Amino acid sequence: MLTLKQKKYSVKEIKEALHAKYGRRRLSFRFDLLDEEDNRLRDITHLVEADSSSVSMDSESEIHRTAKFRVRDVGDIDFLKDRIQPFVQLHMKDGNIEFPLGVFLLSTPQKEYEGDNIYRSVDAYDKLQILVDDGFTARLVADEGERVTDFIEDIITEAGIENINIERSDKEFPTWMNWEPDTSRLEVINELLDVINYEKLHVDEYGYFTSRPYRTPEQRSSEFTYATDKLSVITPGATATEDLFSVPNEFVGVVSEPDRTPLTYTHRNENEDSPTSIPNRGRTITTYLDADSVDLETLEGKVKKEAYERSQVYTEMSFDTAIMPMHSYNDVLRVNHDKLEIAGKYQEISWNMPFSATGTMSHTVKAVVAI
Structure with missing residues (x-):
């Protein structure tokens, strides 16, 4: 869960605001456009119909975090490369607090015309999708004595990913292992995380690939x-x-x-x-x-x-x-x-x-x- 601890406000003050202790809650939503390396390009809140959009998390699905965005297409979003990061803004008496909700890869749906505007209803997926799509070109082999978490990080970085937050383990492969080329990177990673009793790989709200020992x-x-x-x-x-x-x-x-x-x-x-x-x-x-x-x-x-x-x-x-x-x-x-x-x-x-x-x-x- 995202922390409620903030520099400007206490946890108590934020909880009271979330529970509307002193009156009606005030929420708004913001949407950032990111490039393929998660660098912020610009605010596109004016292009996203928030009331027709949503975000979901399902820890038992292959891709945990998904979203739906209804976006007005003005021709300046590259749906093949760009990403969207949504935020919820909780308004306080003298400012607001932002909660990020994930970094999403975009599909390229058909265009829909309404009056003079073009809209796209976009299905979006968190960055685990990269590890499903980016396959191996040859049989993958892990050597006996190799550190398991190092091997996992290599699989991730080979897919062009740099934002990794996997707790390091001293566990090593007790014998060699191998996988067919048509096995997805995500399947191999989750199999190995299970071998060392770690959580499944997931992507946090800031786009970091994350896992730690299971508790x-x-x-x-x-x-x-x-x-x-x-x-x-x-x-x-x-x-x-x-x-x-x-x-x-x-x-x-x-x-x-x-x-x-x-x-x-x-x-x-x-x-x-x-x-x-x-x-x-x-x-x-x-x-x-x-x-x-x-x-x-x-x-x-x-x-x-x-x-x-x-x-x-x-x-x-x-x-x-x-x-x-x-x-x-x-x-x-x-x-x-x-x-x-x-x-x-x-x-x-x-x-x-x-x-x-x-x-x-x-x-x-x-x-x-x-x-």
Whole structure:
């Protein structure tokens, strides 16, 4: 989640403004045109119909961040090379705060005529699209002993990308690996990040390719609280679904390759606070994970990650709020909803935001559970 800490305003003041504590909120939207290296060219707010545009985040999709822009075409945007970076502006008493929402590559849709103007309804994608489109021309090979994060960064920079923020790891390839030329760069990168138990690669609001060691949401602090109190920004109509029947409570990870010593790790959910644990079910439901991991420590982390992700599916919640522009990738939230009798910690898996000050923002979250 984007930080609410600002030089000019306190976190408390910004939260109060977002929740309209002292009256109506004031939001506006700005759109910058960037070149192919993310250098700012100019402001194109006057060309974008904000009310007909929107931005979305889905952490479970291949391309996480997408947008739709309705743009008046006056002939000075190169839709093949230029990019758009939208911002939400929160107006305070004596100034405003800007929240960036991503850097987007543009499609080249058909022209639409309305009166004397030409418009384009543009589908736009974050910069992960570059790693899907820019393929390999030969078989890719990683050598035994090579540092995994160095290899990943090489794959990214070979696609002409410089803005990289991947936390460095000392993990090395325990044996050589290879991929066919028709495997996408993004697929290889995410496979390797999974091998060392890192987050999937994602692009932040400023256009940086980002990943870090995976931590379960249970290990992370809640970044924001939504509550149905007197300052609530939650709109009517929230839903919550539960599915406990098929959730496993024993997770067995196995690494078995001809040229390596076999590795196994088993995680048993025996937590009495977990409704799907072995004690609470009175039986064991086992699932197996055939995992590529560089060592036993990484395998343990991957099995626990799988246990967390498979256990959290039992509670999913969808709700709408006023526009809240600080949301990012896989945020951890606390949701207190009186009518649904919900009070807990959730991980956000997707959100959608129209560029409309009076619009509503949709959220889908999954419960953070003890495993």
